[in-house]
Amino acid sequence: MSEEATRSRVLVVGATGRLGGSLVRASLAAGHPTFALVRPHHFALPDNIPFKSLAAAAATLLKGSLEDYPSLLQAVRQVDVVICAVPTKHALEQKPLVRAIKEAACVKRFIPAEFGVDHTKIKISDMDHGFYEKKAEIRRLIESEDIPHTYVYCNFLMRYLLPSLVQPGLDAPPRDEFMIFGGGNTKGIFVEESDVAKFTVCTIEDPRTINKSLYLRPPGNVYSLNELAGLWETKIKKRLKKIHITEEQLLKNIHDAPFPLKMDLIFIYSAFVKGDHTYFEIDSITEGTQLYPRVKYTTVSEYLDTLV
Ligand SMILES: NC(=O)c1ccc[n+]([C@@H]2O[C@H](COP(=O)([O-])OP(=O)(O)OC[C@H]3O[C@@H](n4cnc5c(N)ncnc54)[C@H](OP(=O)(O)O)[C@@H]3O)[C@@H](O)[C@H]2O)c1
Known part of the structure; x- marks a missing residue:
């Protein structure tokens, strides 16, 4: 039997998305026969970039969507592992996917x-405007249906907030002033998208991660705002003027801000004031870089080099 025939067959839902595309590439690179569920509108425009890159990567493209249950069931029946990467606002649309996984009864891991x-x-x-509730509902459903699963918690993707060095409203890093929220010493975590995909794919045949959460805390990627400012100053060889925004002022800014800026400020408050990425201990058997030390990942410093 060929090696490929013995590897888990992987279905990625949301494969035309940014993280989904990385998951497809990581799964193929790890030698898994990989299937991508692609919505019909992409087949109508076969020249579009996500569609072309999936086809070029040699993924098997399956026409279907979360709204079309028969297509979903047919796709799920062909695989051992399902990874879903639809955006949070569509998280509840995973309900039929959970149903299809239950009915197909062949899936050994759902991520x-x-x-x-x-x-x-x-x-x-109490201040997330229902952002996390949709994911929590899916988590409860997975567990009540006894679906074997792994949850992957990568904290911030580097594409989110890091391009501006956590300066809301900017789309490039600051060159003169740097806003520090709260005391500036609470640490948040950033992980590059393709690295999240690599760590995710590592879990799928790993018995240590079954029915567990995988946390990503790469040592080179855990930074406070004070440290981030210092690192950036070293790279651009310039001292920046620090603007200190107290917790009270940040809460007021959150209250006054329109969406989507409000959510950015809430996530900054959560990570860099309340410490939601790092305040709790995790043990080595649930941290990605400790479980899979051979996975090479992009550090925050390397990422900032691309912005200088
Ligand atoms: N931690 C962070 O900083 C951070 C930041 C952003 C995202 N994320 C997470 O990353 C994951 C993916 O987000 P993303 O930003 O990569 O998404 P994205 O680029 O917006 O792509 C979304 C994908 O989901 C597909 N999709 C949406 N509704 C669907 C449906 N009903 N049926 C089938 N496919 C559907 C889209 O298909 P079409 O191409 O057909 O529209 C697309 O392939 C989510 O879990 C999100 O929470 C994390």
Whole structure:
């Protein structure tokens, strides 16, 4: 039997998305026969970039969507592992996917669309405007249906907030002034998207991660705002003027801000004031870089080099 025939067959839902595309590439790179559930509108425009790159990567494209149950069931029946990467606002649309996994009864691992912060740990649940509730509902459903699963908590993707060095409203890093929220010493975590995908794929045949949460805390990627400012100053060889925003002022700014800026400020408050990424202990058997030390990942410093 060929090696490929013995590897888990993986279905990625949300494969035309940013994280989903990385998951497909990581799964193929690890030697898994990989299937991508792609919505019909992409087949109508076969020249579009996500569609072309999935086809070029040699993923098997399956036409279907979360709204089309027969297509979902047919896709799920072909695989051992399902990874979903739909955005949080569509998280509840995973309900039929859970139903299809239950009915197909062949899936040994489901990795739902988490890929953020562990919402059972956050201290800001009273101010998240229902952001985490949808994911929590899916988590409860997975567990009540006894679906074998792994939750992946990567904290912030580097594409979120890091391009501006956590300066809301900017789309590039600051060159003159740097806003520090709260005391500036509470640490948050950033992980590059393709690294999240690599760690995720490592879990799928790993008995240590079954029915567990995988946390990503790469040692080179845990930074406070004071440290981030210092690192950036070293790279651009310039001292920046620090603007200190107290917790009280940040809460007022959150109250006054329109969406989506309000959510950015809430996530900054959660990570860099309340410490929601790092305040709790995790043991080595649930941290990605300790479980899979051979996975090479992009550090925050390397990422900032690309912005200088
Ligand atoms: N931690 C962080 O900082 C952070 C930041 C952003 C996202 N995330 C997480 O990353 C994950 C993916 O987010 P993303 O930003 O990569 O998503 P994205 O680029 O917006 O892509 C979303 C994907 O979901 C697909 N999709 C949406 N509704 C669907 C449906 N009903 N049926 C089938 N497919 C559907 C889209 O298909 P179409 O191409 O057909 O529209 C697309 O492939 C989510 O779990 C999100 O929470 C984390």
